[in-house]
Amino acid sequence: MHSAVFLIEFGAIILGLGLLGRVAGRLKFSPIPLYLLAGLAFGEGGLLPLPASEEFVAIGAEIGVILLLLMLGLEYTASDLVSNLKTQYPAGLVDFTLNALPGAVAALLMGWGPVAAVVLAGVTWISSSGVIAKVMGDLGRLGNRETPVILSILVLEDLAMAVYLPIITALLAGVSLAAGSATLAIALGVAGAVLFVAVRYGRLISRFVSSDDPEKLLLVVLGLTLLVAGIAQQLQVSAAVGAFLVGIALSGEVAEGTHTLLSPLRDLFAAVFFVFFGLHTDPASIPPVLLPALALAFVTALTKVATGYWAAKRAGVGVKGRWRAGGTLVARGEFSIVIAGLAVTAGIEPEMGPLATAYVLILVVIGPLTARYTEPVAAWISKRRSSDGPRPDTAPPPAKSPGAVPDQDPAGRA
Numbered sequence: 001m002h003s004a005v006f007l008i009e010f011g012a013i014i015l016g017l018g019l020l021g022r023v024a025g026r027l028k029f030s031p032i033p034l035y036l037l038a039g040l041a042f043g044e045g046g047l048l049p050l051p052a053s054e055e056f057v058a059i060g061a062e063i064g065v066i067l068l069l070l071m072l073g074l075e076y077t078a079s080d081l082v083s084n085l086k087t088q089y090p091a092g093l094v095d096f097t098l099n100a101l102p103g104a105v106a107a108l109l110m111g112w113g114p115v116a117a118v119v120l121a122g123v124t125w126i127s128s129s130g131v132i133a134k135v136m137g138d139l140g141r142l143g144n145r146e147t148p149v150i151l152s153i154l155v156l157e158d159l160a161m162a163v164y165l166p167i168i169t170a171l172l173a174g175v176s177l178a179a180g181s182a183t184l185a186i187a188l189g190v191a192g193a194v195l196f197v198a199v200r201y202g203r204l205i206s207r208f209v210s211s212d213d214p215e216k217l218l219l220v221v222l223g224l225t226l227l228v229a230g231i232a233q234q235l236q237v238s239a240a241v242g243a244f245l246v247g248i249a250l251s252g253e254v255a256e257g258t259h260t261l262l263s264p265l266r267d268l269f270a271a272v273f274f275v276f277f278g279l280h281t282d283p284a285s286i287p288p289v290l291l292p293a294l295a296l297a298f299v300t301a302l303t304k305v306a307t308g309y310w311a312a313k314r315a316g317v318g319v320k321g322r323w324r325a326g327g328t329l330v331a332r333g334e335f336s337i338v339i340a341g342l343a344v345t346a347g348i349e350p351e352m353g354p355l356a357t358a359y360v361l362i363l364v365v366i367g368p369l370t371a372r373y374t375e376p377v378a379a380w381i382s383k384r385r386s387s388d389g390p391r392p393d394t395a396p397p398p399a400k401s402p403g404a405v406p407d408q409d410p411a412g413r414a
Contacts (some may be wrong), residue, residue, distance in 0.1 A: 010056060013042075017271045031138075032131060032274055033365040039278015040361075057276045064273030066229045066243040067266040068130040069158075072151070073247020074255045075142055082199060085152065091311035092156035098303040100125040106296050112349050115171050119343040122164055123356050124300045128333025129154045129240060131364055134270055135371045136328065146321035149312045150328055158241045161335060168339060172346035186235055198249035206254040218261045221250070240335075278361075285354040286361070293358035301363065304329045305374060320375050327374025331367025332360045 016038055017031075024031035103124030107117035132154060136142055166186075197205075209224065211217040225246045232242030250258060286293075308326030317325065340356030343349060 006056065013057070013272075013275060014268075017275065021271070031271070032134060032368050035271055035274035036278045036361065036364060039275040040283055042279065057272055057279065060269050060272035061276035062239070062273075063226070064266070064269030064271070065130045065240055066225060067262060068133045068270050068273075069240045069244040070225050070247040071137075071259065071262060071266050072129065072133045072154075073244040074250060074259050075151070075247075085155065088149065088152035088156065088311065088315070091149070091153055091307070091314065092160070094310055095153055095157065095307045096125060096160075098307050099300055102296060102299050102303065106292065110292070110351075112352070116343065116349045116352060118171060119168060119339060119348065119352065120356075122168065122339040123332070123336040123359065124296065126157050126161065126332065126335040126339075127154060127304065127329050128331045128335070128360075128364065128367070129158060129244075130270065130273060131331040131333045131367055132328055132371075135331070135368050138368075139372060141324070141328075144321060144324070146308075146312045146315075146317045146325040146328075149315050149317065150308065150325050153307070153311060153329065155244070157335075158244060161241065165339075165342075168342055172342055172348060195245055198245045202249040202251055205249045206251050209250060210254045214257070214261055217254070217257055221254075221258045221262070222265075274364075286358045289351060289355040289358050293355055293362060296355075297359055297362040297366070300332075301330045301366065301370065305370070320379070323375040323378045324371070327370035327372075328367075330363055330370040332363045336360045 017035060020034040020038060021031045024034055100121040103120035103122070104117040106124075107113075107120040112120070132150065136147065136150070141147060209217070209220050211220065225243050228246050229239035229242040233239040247255075305323075305326035308324075308329045309322045312322040312325040336356060337360055340352055344353040
């Protein structure tokens, strides 16, 4: 009987996702907000809870995040990763400063104390790699000039989590400095080892994984990714970082074949992830913290746009690409919930969970909108300002010198 109920519930979820995806496709809109709203409707405190399929959906959601990051890693080689990290680390510092400080300040203003301030700083700092990867794919922007800048910031954030999460765990547990340092050293060592193997032995790994049989290639790549992700998570490193580095290690024909084979699986489990996020949010817990969450979301949406704009400008991307980069980075998601969940489990602050949930829900819904519309809105505002400027009869245009050339977009592809 339980098996039958599970099949009915999970089948209804998948069918509903397919119909919502069709609606979003006709509207030329990312389906992520619709998936989240569906999760809210059928989760804790929703219209019709679905308890029988909860455990399977949770596992599917974790696989979804892993596949999203694997596919993101397949887009770039190990040399691309290293060069981007070397050139974009200042953007990582700007990202941390602009987006972690608002969370820390908000926690202190609410009287939550320094530990909660460090936790909320992480919640507001880290963008959602899963959501952003899905949005960029939906909008067909993986080949844009601003995309490497966005990926560099996301990678820096994900790698920073390998340091941040052990620190947070130690702070929340109140362990000694020696124990916390040991945990941090293990996390850094594992992340560094995986990155070293991906950069140094990527070709050997690709050769080992390569197969002319699609079935064997799919099984080996999927098994390797889940294995590395699981080991990374067991050793206090993010599973998402492990999956991303596996994608980086694979190159050439192997990467192309893997991308083709895993794309349908990624789309399926990514949709399950976004539904799972909504399923575990009680709508009744949101109204009491809605105003502070809205204020924090507004401020940190602006700071993320500023971060992306500055980083893209520094990389020589054109004005349109700068706005697209900023708007794409707005979404928060899986890491923010994980960080807040650690604090809630430790009993640091009871309002931390609802606030973080409301905050992430706001930005995970707004994120696809800012990714799509920040650039055209900025262009419209700029056009309005130029049209409201001085008229030709009151301020004639300056004369051009004989060697002057028209303004050009330094990005090539704006």
